[in-house]
Amino acid sequence: MIRADTIVAISTAQGEGAIGIVRLSGPRALDIADQIFAGKRVPSRTRGGRFLYGRFLDRAGETIDEGILLVFKGPNSYTGEDVVELQTHGSVSVLGTLLSRCVELGARLAQPGEFTLRAFLEGRMDLNQAEAVNALIHAQTDTARRQATLGLQGALSQRMDDMAFKLVRTMSAIQAMLDYPEEGVPEEDRITPLLEVQTELQHLLDTAKAGKMAQQGARLALLGRPNAGKSSLLNALLGYERSIVTPIAGTTRDYLEAHMELVGVPITLIDTAGVRETEDVIEAAGVERALKLGENADLVLLLEDASQPREDLEVAVPEERLIRLQTKIDLGQVWHDNRYQPVSAVTGAGLPELRERLRETLLGDPSRNEVWLSSERQVQAVTFALEHVQNALSLPDELASYEIELALGYLAELSGKNVSEEVIDQIFRNFCVGK
Structure with missing residues (x-):
């Protein structure tokens, strides 16, 4: 999914600092880098994962600053696209001038969270991991940092996948018995896996309070x-x-x-x-x-x-x-x-x-090194999934299969496989610009 435009933003915090970073992502990132950078090598002819030292130039060819240019070529980059990072001194003037020059050369200013949004759309991460990125940026304590890191590593998504596998297998067995009764399809135990998923979902809901406290405080x-x-x-x-x-x-x-x-x-x-x-x-x-x-x-x-x-x-x-x-x-x-x-x-x-x-x-219990639910979106999806699993446990096969399908839909919503544009917009609008 290649987008036609190239985005740019300052990725470091506002104010003065020893180092500042301007980030480009998109099909023209390397072309813009070629026009703004003067060094021993040309960025577009440099292998991905390499860095170059040189000067960053304004429209007149005068030096804005000296610094390092990092090249990441898609799909092996954060966004899955060609990405260039311009690392300079963290002067407000230097970063502002570099940003303006990139816009002059055809980039547009990135929206909040747009780099991570592109990573999500390119399949570099799912929605749970994207939320974890934002949580990591805003983590105020070591507990919040550890939780965000677990989410970024896919811990929550893995648990969702494990539950989805059990539900799909159970639903398939029920459908096989319903569709081919004359074939003598052996009856499988559907209660045990549903009870296991019910327990797991309830346990996840029990972590929501701790997740909220770690992120938002008390x-x-x-x-x-x-x-x-x-x-x-x-x-x-x-x-x-x-x-x-x-x-x-x-x-x-x-x-x-x-x-x-x-x-x-x-x-x-x-x-x-x-x-x-x-x-x-x-x-x-x-x-x-x-x-x-x-x-x-x-x-x-x-x-x-x-x-x-x-x-x-x-x-x-x-x-x-x-x-x-x-x-x-x-x-x-x-x-x-x-x-x-x-x-x-x-x-x-x-x-x-x-x-x-x-x-x-x-x-809660400190001995359990596990990921917590940390957003209202996650809590809502798990709550609805749990309700449908509980319904499936109390209904006959024909209706149980439908309830399991609904529960799978909410698990897919958690990872972003089945989610509306409004939800995606709500998540990424809370990101900072440049991430």
Whole structure:
């Protein structure tokens, strides 16, 4: 699938840098390179996978900059087309001038994600891998990077292919029995492979939360009564003093946010006002806001002071989003409750265990080195595929075959073998220009 136009874009981040890259892809990439580059060799006569050193020239033949030109010839390139990379100093002026010169010579400015879109259209990668490219670019933590790398290597696509193979084989067996009943086609077990696919799809759906957290991050709210140790715990988790800590109740009257990486997830920690009844209008507004923040947070740490008589604080947060903490255990524990995890922001006692619990709550079992669903598109396709597999398990053969065919359609949609132009456009519009 060869496109007639050649695209160009700056592929490095905006601003100054030691190195900048202008990338060309398309049928005229090498021809444009010949006209803009002066060195010992001509780019179009150079074998793919080679680099040349020389000067990049403007229209008048004057030097824009010295640098390296990389040649990649299709189909053995990122896009599957002829690709040229011009590597220069990362000056805004140099890169802008090179880009303008390429456009003068017949290239057009690339749209966001168009290089990867061409790679997808040329069959160099499927849609799951294309999404992984974008996820890798935006990865903020090592966990997100590892997940994106697994996706780029085709881990999710391989699992889709394995399930599709089982479904195709099962559907073929059912159709053979239905189409040739008089031939005595041996009946195969269709329940076992369907149950296996059902389990696999459900397991993938269970990874969606961790995939979302790793990519988008999580909001973690600290709730508790005044002087429960919220600000101290926030500072202890951060490793530096971000929130003011005093023995005076009501010191924190509004919420405060701090950003960090915690257990492989980009976390926004939210220190909130102490929850209590008060006549102070400003403090009351802070309490109301604290409770609202807790309701909307991905996870809530509910703090109770271990050194003071018990004052149960109930909040409108589901238990699966709630971690109960017994704080200030360095001052002694006057009450015990197995639902509460003991910690001390002063001595650090219990903090490693808290971090481990946060990791398990946000990301699940760390021992499973597997790819996660990381986009709403993937979650939706797997959800629909699971529904049709479950339907197939409960229906007679004639209808089960149809349900299996529908499930296969959603698996094909995941990889991009059966997907609309609107979906493709939505995916690639979120890419940066130049990738």
